[in-house]
Structure formats: structure tokens, C-alpha cells
Amino acid sequence: AQKVTQAQTEISVVEKEDVTLDCVYETRDTTYYLFWYKQPPSGELVFLIRRNSFDEQNEISGRYSWNFQKSTSSFNFTITASQVVDSAVYFCALSEAQAIYKLTFGKGTLLTVNP
């Protein structure tokens, strides 16, 4: 069975601080996908990134970066120079490669960025 653990329930930072959201996953599959989604108060899940298990390269997109380490089953997300608009719940998710539509989500991390 697949499992995603986001140990940080809530994080509070001051604007311009860097923040890292942790994600640890469990799967028996050799091929799988990892995702990060952002959920603002409006409720809509906003897709941020998808990474397949074959690609361990870290990725940077603007102020966002992701660190995928297969050896520790972790897929951490860092926001550099955080902004108030980054305040949201962030979810890490996992899917089998042959059933990418069936996402297993963690419980989410509530990030609050204070001015």
C-alpha cells in the first residue's frame, strides 16, 4: 500500500524567510510519480510539480525548488523568500505509474507567511 507522510502539520514564517516542507513516502512500486499541490482557502488544488521515480534531478521554478531523494524516500519542497501569497495548505501526493489518476495524498502542511 502507498503512504505519504507530511510530518509538519503547521509552519509559520515571516515574509522573506525560506521554508522547507517535508514529504516522506512509502511504496512497493519501482515506478511511480510524486506531486505537490497547493490548496488556498478557496479550496481548489493547484498543481505545482510532477516528478517520476526515474528522475532524481532537483528542480527549480522561480522561488520554488524540489529535492527528490529516492534513497530516503523523500520529496521535499522549498520556498525561497516566502511571500504572504504563499500562505496555503500544501499537499504531497504519490501515484502508481500505471494509474496516475489515483493519487494518495498526505495530510498536508498549513503554511502561514506573516508580513
Added chain:
Amino acid sequence: ETGVTQSPTHLIKTRGQQVTLRCSSQSGHNTVSWYQQALGQGPQFIFQYYREEENGRGNFPPRFSGLQFPNYSSELNVNALELDDSALYLCASSFPATFQETQYFGPGTRLLVL
């Protein structure tokens, strides 16, 4: 915005009633998945519809059922509502040429069962 729309936005029902939630997928997307998100939890996969048939199902009882229409819009039906069915219901659409495509979510329907 993802182009995925859901209706209604909010709904209040009483225990034992039936409810129908609706989802219109992003243009060109022929697959719809439904998720249930209880308060303070991550979304849980209910099922997916592809070409008007259920293509996969999570750990939900048969009183959760769905439909997909030729225009790829979808309905989620829940019979015999229970208090624990109170949640945000999210639909997501994708265009899985090989079932590899990322899903894009709608804003959800908040259901309260009293």
C-alpha cells in the same frame, strides 16, 4: 484557473438523503476523477471515469456512484448520506492518452450532512 468547474459550491443535506454533485472537465479532457476531502485531511480517491465507464475505484462503499456523459462532464451520487460524508468533494480532469497525464482540480463542492 484550471477550467474545471463544479456545482453547487455548497450544499446542506440531512442524514439518509441522496445528493448529486456535478463536474465539468477542462476542454479536451476526457477523464474525470473524484476525491473526498474531510476537514483537516488530504483528499481521498473515490473513483475515475473514462469513456463513460468507471475505470478505477478507491475504498468507498457502493452508495458512492458516478456517471460520465458524452461531453465528458460527470456526476457523483451519494445515497443514504451519513454524517461522515460531510466533506469537500473535488473533481479532477485529465487527458490520459496513456493515463500519464497530470490531473487538474476544480474548486470543489462543500457538503454538510446534518
